[in-house]
Amino acid sequence: MKICTLPLLLAGLMLAAGAHASAATHVTATQGWIRILPGKLPAGAYVTLTNSSDQAEALSGASSAAYAEVMLHQSSTQGGVSRMYKVKSLKIPAHGTASLTPGGYHLMLMKAVRAVKPGDIVKITLRFSDGSSLVSDFIARPANAMGASD
Amino acid sequence: MKLRYLLRPTLWLIPLALALLLGGCHRPEPLPFRLTNVTGHMPPLEFTLTNDEGKTVSASHYRGKVVLLYFGYTHCPDVCPLTLAHLHVVMQRLGKLADGARILFVTVDPGRDTPAILHGYVKAFDSHAIGLTGSPGDIEALVKRYRASFTREPATTDGNYEVSHSSAIYVFDRQGNPRVLSTPADSQDDLVHDLHLLLSNGAS
Numbered sequence: 001m002k003i004c005t006l007p008l009l010l011a012g013l014m015l016a017a018g019a020h021a022s023a024a025t026h027v028t029a030t031q032g033w034i035r036i037l038p039g040k041l042p043a044g045a046y047v048t049l050t051n052s053s054d055q056a057e058a059l060s061g062a063s064s065a066a067y068a069e070v071m072l073h074q075s076s077t078q079g080g081v082s083r084m085y086k087v088k089s090l091k092i093p094a095h096g097t098a099s100l101t102p103g104g105y106h107l108m109l110m111k112a113v114r115a116v117k118p119g120d121i122v123k124i125t126l127r128f129s130d131g132s133s134l135v136s137d138f139i140a141r142p143a144n145a146m147g148a149s150d
Numbered sequence: 151m152k153l154r155y156l157l158r159p160t161l162w163l164i165p166l167a168l169a170l171l172l173g174g175c176h177r178p179e180p181l182p183f184r185l186t187n188v189t190g191h192m193p194p195l196e197f198t199l200t201n202d203e204g205k206t207v208s209a210s211h212y213r214g215k216v217v218l219l220y221f222g223y224t225h226c227p228d229v230c231p232l233t234l235a236h237l238h239v240v241m242q243r244l245g246k247l248a249d250g251a252r253i254l255f256v257t258v259d260p261g262r263d264t265p266a267i268l269h270g271y272v273k274a275f276d277s278h279a280i281g282l283t284g285s286p287g288d289i290e291a292l293v294k295r296y297r298a299s300f301t302r303e304p305a306t307t308d309g310n311y312e313v314s315h316s317s318a319i320y321v322f323d324r325q326g327n328p329r330v331l332s333t334p335a336d337s338q339d340d341l342v343h344d345l346h347l348l349l350s351n352g353a354s
Contacts, residue, residue: 035231037224038270044227075228077334081299082229083314102232103334109227143231143274144238 024132026053027092032138033148034109035102036118043116045070045107045124045138046100046148051092058089058129059098066122068111075103084108089129102146118142178327181347184340185321185330192320192328195219197292199256202269202281209326216251216348219320221298223259223313224271229334233319234275236338241276243342247349250324253279258293258300258315260286296320296328323348 032047051057062070074087090105092098100106107124116122120140127133139148178189195209195217218237222230234255241248255272257263260283263271268281283289293300298316319332321344329348332341 035227035235037227037231038274039267041224041267041271042227044231073228077229077317080316080318080333081314082226082317082334084226084228102235103229106228143271144235144276146235146239 022132024126024128024134026055027051027057027126027128027132027134029126029134029136031148032124032136033145034116034122034138034140035143035145036116036140037143040112042108042110043112044102045109045122046102047107047126047136047138048097048099049090049092049126050097051094054094055130056094057092059092059126060089060129061127062107062124063127064109064122064124066113066116067109068113069109070124071108071110072105073108074105077103092128116140118145178323178325178329179351181329181344181351183330183344183347185332185336185344188320188328188331192297193295194328195322195326196295197256197282197284197288199282199284199288199292200265202265202272202283204265207282212252212254213326214324216324216345217322217326218251218253218345219256219296219322220253220318221256221258221293221300221315223257223315224263224267225259226313226315229317231275233317233334234272234279237279237319238276240338240341240345241278243338244345244349247346248278250349251278251345254282255279256282256289256292258289259302259313260284260289321345321348323351 028050030048034043034045036043049059061072064070072087072090074085076083090098118140122138122140123135124138125133125135198206198208201207220233237253253276257268263283265283268283272279272281300313300315302313317334320328321330321332323329330344
């Protein structure tokens, strides 16, 4: 009886995974991190997205149970002036990567449901233009961090 | 007799040397900077604002310190923190010398940035950082003094708005004279190099 438990469990897990037909399998997210600012200030989230398929993909949105609002933004510095824009999507080339990095593309996380502290892991759902999505872990880092790990 | 003849021209040189020395006080000594040298091209540091402890402070309060002036705002989740995180690394690289420097973070969003919010914000980055706020007019005057700029984008329905702002860091020597300008395109090594020159020079 005991021998049967593992395959059954595995089959159950596979079924569960299969049920999420929209789960992205062609995009992986690595080095996800959030720069935590004090109080109720919005935070920036960064990640590297890798597309293993033959088709170009695009990050089109994101959400998280930890924040009431998540927006895809781009910062730019031109002519000595820094600006921030809301952007609709970020292209991830076929067999390529797209990076959300400080000073460039980032997810702006607003209205934290509860205080997020450095060291916490926050789950963010990344949505792609083909309708698939990916739940990814982001590590909360202190304000003066330079990346997912220093 | 001969000795007097020899001394006479030398005596004339004394007031000349003094004049040169005094003249030198008005013009900062040239230093081999790597960043954009703005010595003599911008006015000395001058302002009266409120610090992050709620006290009124003027530029003279920071005479004797090398000042790094940066305009930003706390609801800026990306570029401002990146700049301040970079400056934190720069301060760490300067070691003990960093005690002679102050990062002055002047908000261009005084409506939202109270001294208390600024305090929590700047101290999360570096112990040498001080947040400054003030009346919109006083802030605008300081921004204009250094030919910097900022604009406020129209507010969204929930009252949030975006601000664009100058990205440069203005570096002043211990006497409050502008010396170099650091932009995001410049290397951290160059900023460390130039701060080293200013901090090792004329230590008070």
